[in-house]
Amino acid sequence: MTSAKIAALGTTRKMLGFSRRTVEVEFDNATVADVLRQLPTLDGRTLYDNLVCDGRLRGDFAVVVDGLSLKADQLNRRLQGGEEVVTMAILRHLHGG
Numbered sequence: 001m002t003s004a005k006i007a008a009l010g011t012t013r014k015m016l017g018f019s020r021r022t023v024e025v026e027f028d029n030a031t032v033a034d035v036l037r038q039l040p041t042l043d044g045r046t047l048y049d050n051l052v053c054d055g056r057l058r059g060d061f062a063v064v065v066d067g068l069s070l071k072a073d074q075l076n077r078r079l080q081g082g083e084e085v086v087t088m089a090i091l092r093h094l095h096g097g
Contacts, residue, residue, distance in 0.1 A: 005022050007020050012088055029078050
């Protein structure tokens, strides 16, 4: 069994209804995507459903594992256990005059 410490910031905290929690994944060699699939959101979906499109992390969200920001196609990164996984929305600045 693999565990991960989840920290949800901003929008993802509102989706999940919590800011910090430890999650147990029922099988070894779990991936970041597996953890996101096990996190139910308040709208009845999962965090994976809300943050991922076509198997890639949406551009307006970020997932950070032990301080390392994952690229959109790195959700299949394997977890060893005990990692901190931080989820958050990315704020984009609009330029204008």
